[in-house]
Every structure is written in C-alpha cells, then in structure tokens.
Amino acid sequence: MTQDELKQAVARAAMQYVEEGTIVGVGTGSTANYFIDYLAEMKGQIEGTVASSEATRARLESHGIPVYDLNAVDDIPVYVDGADEADPNLCLIKGGGGALTREKIIAAVAKKFICIADGSKKVPVLGAFPLPVEVIPMARSHVAREIVKLGGDPVYREGFVTDNGNIILDIHNMQIAQPVKLEHALNNIVGVVTNGLFAARSADVLLLGTENGVETIEK
Ligand SMILES: O=C(CO)[C@H](O)[C@H](O)COP(=O)(O)O
DSSP states (O other): OOOHHHHHHHHHHHHOOOOOSSSEEOOOOHHHHHHHHGGGGTTTTOOEEEEHHHHHHHHHTTTTTTTOOOGGGOOOSSEEOEEEEEEEEOOOOOOOOHHHHHHHHHHOSSSEEEEEGGGGBSSBBSSSEEEEEEEEGGHHHHHHHHHHTOOEEEEOOOOOEEEEEEEEEESSSSSSSSSHHHHHHHHTTTTEEEEEEEETTTOOOEEEETTTTEEEEEO
C-alpha cells in the first residue's frame, strides 16, 4: 500500500468515532484532508465542525459542511487529526503544517482526541522530526537563544506565517526523552505561543495505518 492509501485507511477508520448530532473537531494536513472528504458523506448527520486552520475551514466549507467559531461551541466530543510523530505513550509531535496552536486549542477542548497516521509516524522516542514552535515575530531571536540553552538547534521556517500571524522555529537535533517536561519548558519561554509537543494532552486513540490493516492503540 502507498502512504496515501494508509492515510486514507486511517481517515476512514476514524469515522467510527464521529457521533451524530455533535460538533466534530477537525485537524490539518493531508491525513486530516482525507478525513474531511469522508466526513462529507455524513454532513447532514452532524451538527457541524470546528476547524484547526484556515485551510481546513476552506476544505470543510467546500463540501458544504458547517464550520463554527470555537467560541460558539462548548462541547466537542471528538477531535480527529494527524501527527508528524507518535511515541508509545501517544505523545505526539505536530505542527509540520504550521497549525499547531489551533490544533492544540481544539485538542484541549475535545473530550476525545483521535490521532490518525500512517505507520511511518510511530517512533520509540520523539525528536527525529523537527519540533515546531510558534513564536511572536519580535521574539524570534530571543526564543532561538533560549532553545539553544535547552539543547536544541532552532531553524527559522523562512517565508512561513501561521494563521495567527506568527512565525515558526523548527527545533532540530533533539531527542525528546521527557516530552511533558520539554513541552512546559518551551511554553515558559517568553514569546513562545505554543509548541508542537502534544504530551501534557496526548492523543487518546492512535489509528495507525499498516500493511496489515489499521492498528488501534489506546491509552
Ligand atoms: O500537525 C499537523 C499540521 O500542523 C499535521 O497533522 C501533521 O503535519 C501531519 O500531516 P500529514 O497528515 O500531512 O502527514
């Protein structure tokens, strides 16, 4: 199977978690895009969605699926999103697409976070994928120096602006043995909006696409 077919398989499998008559949280990226396309098949049966990026909002709306402002919503039973890496405790690195802050906000509100990923995303230890950090533009150099003190190698994602008008520093060369600790340490740097470690709030279920089918890993 190709990587795209594995992504499609997990996106399809995530549909079993969607509850009729509710608001569905929807992530960002190529795997989430497949999920959106499947979600369109039951658009009359859900109340609507909240979107983790402008790209996701546009794709949902192109299918005629209602998208609500998060401030108008108080209950999100299920959030479905992809990941760049997932460890055995379902801690994640996210934000390869730069949508980490809105993704983290929706994950915080949602009762259940279903992560969908092809098998290549499962790793024993997080950190081979560069860890994205969303930063207020004027704090870029300060935050970069603080990241170096934490042992990382920050690289400015040139030309990229987040949906919130900020920049991204990607941290290279960091083996993340203690994800919760690092997540908090990064968030404590003044000028950091958020970082792509989803460890304090990890996924509840990981649907992993493998050659043998979709593997379900629960916390
Ligand atoms: O965190 C994300 C976007 O900010 C994505 O979920 C992550 O980058 C995975 O993307 P893809 O499904 O395209 O592999």
